[in-house]
Amino acid sequence: MGSEADDSKEVATDVFNSKSLAIQAQKKILCKMASKSIATALIDDTSRFHTELSSAELFERLSDFALIGHRMSSPLRFDGRVVLVTGAGGGLGRAYALAFAERGASVVVNDLGGDIKGHGRSSSAADKVVQEIRAKGGKAVANYDSVEAGEKIVQAALDAFGKIDILINNAGILRDRSFSRISDEDWDIIHKVHLRGSFLVTRAAWNHMKNQKFGRIIMTSSDAGIFGNFGQANYSAAKLGLLGLANTLAIEGKKYNIHCNTIAPTAGSRLTQTVMPPAMVEAFKPEYVAPLVLWLCHERCQETSGLFEVGAGWIGKLRWERSLGAVVRQKNHPMSPEIVEHNWEKICNFDNAQKPQNIGEVLVMLNDALNQAESQNVSPNPISHSVPTSSSNINFTKCIGQKLPEFAYEYTHLQPILYALGVGMSSRDPDHLKFLFEGSEEFCCLPTFAIISAQSSMLGEDVYSIPGLNIDITRALHGEHYLELYKPLPTSGKLTSQATVADILDKGSGALILLDVHTYHGKDLLCYNQFSIFAVGAGGFGGKRSSEKAKMTEEAPKRPPDVVVTDATTADQAALYRLSGDWNPLHIDPGFAAIGGFQKPILHGLCTLGFAARHALKHFANNDVSKFKALKVRFAKPVFPGQTLQTEMWKEGNRIHIQTKVKETGDAAVVGAYMDLVSSSMQPSAKEPKAIGLQSDLIFEEIGRRIKEDGNELVKKVNAVFQWNINKNNKPAVQWTIDLKNGSGEVYQGPTRGKADTIFTMSDEDFMNLVLGKINPQKAFLSGKLKVKGNITLSQKLGTIFQKYAKL
Numbered sequence: 151m152g153s154e155a156d157d158s159k160e161v162a163t164d165v166f167n168s169k170s171l172a173i174q175a176q177k178k179i180l181c182k183m184a185s186k187s188i189a190t191a192l193i194d195d196t197s198r199f200h201t202e203l204s205s206a207e208l209f210e211r212l213s214d215f216a217l218i219g220h221r222m223s224s225p226l227r228f229d230g231r232v233v234l235v236t237g238a239g240g241g242l243g244r245a246y247a248l249a250f251a252e253r254g255a256s257v258v259v260n261d262l263g264g265d266i267k268g269h270g271r272s273s274s275a276a277d278k279v280v281q282e283i284r285a286k287g288g289k290a291v292a293n294y295d296s297v298e299a300g301e302k303i304v305q306a307a308l309d310a311f312g313k314i315d316i317l318i319n320n321a322g323i324l325r326d327r328s329f330s331r332i333s334d335e336d337w338d339i340i341h342k343v344h345l346r347g348s349f350l351v352t353r354a355a356w357n358h359m360k361n362q363k364f365g366r367i368i369m370t371s372s373d374a375g376i377f378g379n380f381g382q383a384n385y386s387a388a389k390l391g392l393l394g395l396a397n398t399l400a401i402e403g404k405k406y407n408i409h410c411n412t413i414a415p416t417a418g419s420r421l422t423q424t425v426m427p428p429a430m431v432e433a434f435k436p437e438y439v440a441p442l443v444l445w446l447c448h449e450r451c452q453e454t455s456g457l458f459e460v461g462a463g464w465i466g467k468l469r470w471e472r473s474l475g476a477v478v479r480q481k482n483h484p485m486s487p488e489i490v491e492h493n494w495e496k497i498c499n500f501d502n503a504q505k506p507q508n509i510g511e512v513l514v515m516l517n518d519a520l521n522q523a524e525s526q527n528v529s530p531n532p533i534s535h536s537v538p539t540s541s542s543n544i545n546f547t548k549c550i551g552q553k554l555p556e557f558a559y560e561y562t563h564l565q566p567i568l569y570a571l572g573v574g575m576s577s578r579d580p581d582h583l584k585f586l587f588e589g590s591e592e593f594c595c596l597p598t599f600a601i602i603s604a605q606s607s608m609l610g611e612d613v614y615s616i617p618g619l620n621i622d623i624t625r626a627l628h629g630e631h632y633l634e635l636y637k638p639l640p641t642s643g644k645l646t647s648q649a650t651v652a653d654i655l656d657k658g659s660g661a662l663i664l665l666d667v668h669t670y671h672g673k674d675l676l677c678y679n680q681f682s683i684f685a686v687g688a689g690g691f692g693g694k695r696s697s698e699k700a701k702m703t704e705e706a707p708k709r710p711p712d713v714v715v716t717d718a719t720t721a722d723q724a725a726l727y728r729l730s731g732d733w734n735p736l737h738i739d740p741g742f743a744a745i746g747g748f749q750k751p752i753l754h755g756l757c758t759l760g761f762a763a764r765h766a767l768k769h770f771a772n773n774d775v776s777k778f779k780a781l782k783v784r785f786a787k788p789v790f791p792g793q794t795l796q797t798e799m800w801k802e803g804n805r806i807h808i809q810t811k812v813k814e815t816g817d818a819a820v821v822g823a824y825m826d827l828v829s830s831s832m833q834p835s836a837k838e839p840k841a842i843g844l845q846s847d848l849i850f851e852e853i854g855r856r857i858k859e860d861g862n863e864l865v866k867k868v869n870a871v872f873q874w875n876i877n878k879n880n881k882p883a884v885q886w887t888i889d890l891k892n893g894s895g896e897v898y899q900g901p902t903r904g905k906a907d908t909i910f911t912m913s914d915e916d917f918m919n920l921v922l923g924k925i926n927p928q929k930a931f932l933s934g935k936l937k938v939k940g941n942i943t944l945s946q947k948l949g950t951i952f953q954k955y956a957k958l
Contacts, residue, residue, distance in 0.1 A: 226448045229254035232311040233447070234304065236260045236297050236351060237321030239275025242370075242417050245436035246318050246443055247279055251288035253444070258307045258314075259283075260293040260321070268323040268339050271296075297321045297347030304354035314355050316366045316447045319348035319392070326381045337384045344388040349395065356408075365408035366447035369396040373414050373459065376468065389414075393457060400455035405749060409454035411446045414468075415439040416461030438463045452816055471503045474687065502658045502690045507747065554649040559603035562642045563588040565730070566595040569602060572727035573760025574717055581773055581904045588641070592901070595639040597778035598763045601631070601756060602730050603645045604667040604679035628755055629662070630682035632701035634780040636675055646670050652680070653700070656693035661685045664700055703784045703822025706807040711798035715765045716813055719753060723791040727757040752788040758795065758819050759783050762810045765797040766825045770806050772892055774903045776828070783808070783823040795819070804829050846876050846917045850886045854897030862894045870944045873906035877913045908944045911937040 233250045237243040239261030251257045259279045263272030276292035283290040293306040297319075307314045323343050325336040348369055359365025374382045375389025392412060399410040417436045442460045445451055457468045476493040479485040490497075570585040573596070577586055584592040647669045655662040665681040680701050720726075724737040732754055735742040743751045763781055771777035789795065794813035799806055804827045810820035857864060868890040876884050887906070889896045912920070916935045919925040927945070930936040938945060 225253070226444060226450065227254050228316075228444075228448070231255045231315040232258070232307055232313050233316040233318065234258040234260065234307050234314055234351070234355070235318040235320055236303070236347070238279055238318075239263060240279075242415060242436045242439055243318070243320040244279050245417075245440040246320065247290065248282060249437075249440040249444055250316070250447075251283040251290055252286065255316070256289040256311045257283060257291075258293055258303070258310065259290055260295065260297075260303050260306075262296050262321070263294060264323070266324050268325075268343060296343075297351050298342060300347070300350030300352070300354040303351055304358070307355075308358070313362065314358050315362075315364060317352060317355050318368045318370075318443060318447075319351060320368075320370050321347060322370065325384060327384070328381050329383045332384055340384040341388045341391075344385070345391045345395070348392055352395075352399065356403075359403070359408050360406045363407045364449070365403060365406070366451075367396070367399060367403075367408065367410040368443055368446060369393070369410065369412045371412045371414045371457070373416065376414055376457075376459075397455050401749065404454060409446070409451070411453055411456045411458070413439070413442065413446075414457070414459045416459075434462050469505055471500065471505055473498060473500045473503055474690070504659060504687065549651050549654055552651045557606060557647050557649075558644060559606050559647065560644045561603075563593070565602070566599050566639075566641055568726075569599045569730045569760070570596055572723070572730050573598070573757055573764060574719065574723070575764065581768065583905065584773070592903075593641055594775050595641055596760070596764060597635050597639070597767065597775055598633065598756075598760050598781065600635055600639055600669065600677040601633055601679060601759075604647050604649075604669050604677070605681075605756070606647070606731055627684045627686065628681065628785060629684040630701075630703065630782070630784045631756070631759060632678075632680040632682075632780070632782045634678045635778055636677060638775050639676065640671060643671060645676065653697040654693055655695055655697055655700075656689050656691055657684070657695065658689045659686070661688035661691065661693070664697060666699075701782055703782055704805075704807065704824050705822060706798070706809050707800045707802065709800070711809075712801050713769050713799045715769065715797045715799070716794055717761055717765065717797070718794045719757075719761070719789070719791055721792045723757065724751055724753045725791075727754050727760075732756065748788065750790060753791050753793075755785040755788075755819075758785070758789050758810060761795050762797050762808050762820055762823065763825060766799055766806045766808055769799065769893070770801055770825075771827055772889070772896070772903045778825070779804075779828045780826040781824070783820050785819070786821045787812070787817045787819050789819050844876060844878060844883060844914045846874075846886070846914050847884070849918070849921055850874070850888075850897055850899070853888065857888075857890075857895045857897055864890050865893070865895050868944075868947050870907040870941070870947065871902055871904070872944070873902045873909045874917070875909065875911040876917060877911065880913075883914065906940060908938060908940040908942065910945070 228250055231250075231254070233247075233255045235243050235247045235250070235257065238247040238257075238259040243259075243261065247257045247259050259276045261276040261279075263275045264270045271294065273292065273294045276294055280290045280292045289311075291306065291310040293303055295302045295306075297303065304314055321343060323340065325332075325340055327333075327336055352367060355365070355367075359367075369392040370389075371392050372385065372389040373379070374386045375391075375393065378386050396410045396412040399408070402408075403410060417434050417439050439460050442458060442465050446453060446456070446458075459466045459468060474496075476496040478489045478493045478497075567586055567588065570582070575582040575585055575596075577583065584590045584594055585596055587593060647667050649665055649667045652664040652666040654664070661684070663681075663683040663685065665683060667679040667681065668675060669677050669679070682700070728734075728737060734754075736748075737751050737754055740750055743749075759781075762783070767773055767775070767778060789812055793815075796811045796813045798809045798811070801807075806825040806827065808820065808823040808825060809818060810823070811818050871891045872888040874886045874888070875882060876886065884899060885901050887896075887898055887900065887902045889898070889902070891907070912930075912935065916925060916930065920927060920930060920936070925935070927936065931938060
């Protein structure tokens, strides 16, 4: 056995070599951004990189390229924020402290002041950094406690600045030994500083962050923790432990706006100078790591539970990946190592690999495996037959064209009202009354209620038992939806729906099933729905990747939206929407939601669709259901009941582009969406036929033409909707509406869409005499020639309109 000096030399050499491999990869990436001459100089003689100081200059020039994008973005400021950086007396910690302070943060510089092995202590390191910050006009205080005294360190922040917003767990030491030489002390002290120290400081700060509904935490891991490294078993174990800690904190902290991310930095510091030559230490500046840390800690950044490698101006995100694997246990047969051996190639095959995001996905996968194993009854020696490479056995040629049993959906006025309430309508809004009150003269169904009857036809087991399909219902996701309405829905009645498998696409990680549903009212085709169902893990069956039958989404225009509407959901929104027929416990049972990987039940995607659709219908069709033609959406991320939906809309011709975000997080919930309106040439005629030869028509048409020119101003001044009932020969002839309340104003023939503030009734002849000034309005009212209902005082505002806008 060699001496400890020889052992240390071996450790240093291996650490250096492993770092060199990482450097080679980073060089290749950076060289793509550099000029050809610089790249050639770097690649031609790699050995010079380790020995000549010019290499530091070279890497600095290369890093400038990587930082160009950062310089172009808007400045990220931390004014008013309090940042605690542990191990901030030098290296990375110092770089973080200086960077935060430069951008307005108040910084607590913590450093015990010991050596790299954890021996000794001194106040000089922390004091020096504080002096640097203050010399530049920044705010900082020093703290000299060990991270094992987490409460004292956090209290220092509270005493100095009254709160703590951001915590950078950076403190660390080294006790590198080959595994056979690691002592209990070597193992324990590494874990005390890196893992337990980060735990203690974070625990002390946690409740303060929860109470203020804001927190940003960084854990410092290492490539040694992710990949392992010779001579660093103690260090590697602690560093990977930090990743597990960070991921759990990210889950628990999400609802409190506490984000926790992990970095694995490569930088020149006290801990790396023993294994890096001076040129490399200089090249891997801590300043090339700090920008990532600042971004992850800014309130604009919504990243959480992320793992990032960073160094020399390069940043990369890492994630877990698993093969599709193989179920090697068969029902009624013992599981043996020979069967594992036989399936080993498949178990280790990463083609079409999955990328699990949470423990819930693991539980779902294991449940799938259990079901598959229990349903099998095959020979324990499967060598004689081939094993399919996909986790499904889809026979797409057999599936396409298959029809589900016809389904009848019978309803009264109750179901459309429940649906309207489920997608956020309220009696507080007068415009919603016609969707909520069966006694309203204009009582009607929201167009998206057409999805309910269609969905009912495929909520059961029928779609998942189609011959040749063989997918797992528990792993099927509603990815996109298309609705086309051919006529307004009846407010009650019996509808029949026929569902057909239009196509099946092989997306590698899953199968995309296009399910077309046609719904009839009697013999009349009422609407068409296309459900895009993504079956996770069912890909790889050799099918095509695209289809001309798929209704495609469309990106929103690259300009600010024309209309933005915010609408808060309630805590019971999902519970209310369920009453329309989607009883999936994912939307109400916390335990079931946890299995799915969610911290609490999520809102139905179709409920979010309903919010977005009614926003567009109100703002661009004045809630006229006859103007609705079609709707397409893609569901991007889940929404939690109680969150606020922000619907952004762009009008281009008859198409309204839609994007819905969660206001609290900025996450897009609905993307690529649009609503198509019926063109004016196809618009159905008004309920009352237009009378022939009415003089008043010319007046209303002229008013409408002139209102288009300055309707916005009139809407601000008048803020009312007027309905005119015009009679001819003592019989109702036509209705006109002057809407100076919604949008930019509008005049149209027909009854008011919604509720009129004032309703006037008058003969065609008397109306013309009124406009021409031949009849006094007050005398006409008293004589019975002019009848008024509603807000009579608003009628005074009509005088200005007729004088200015009704002149022929």
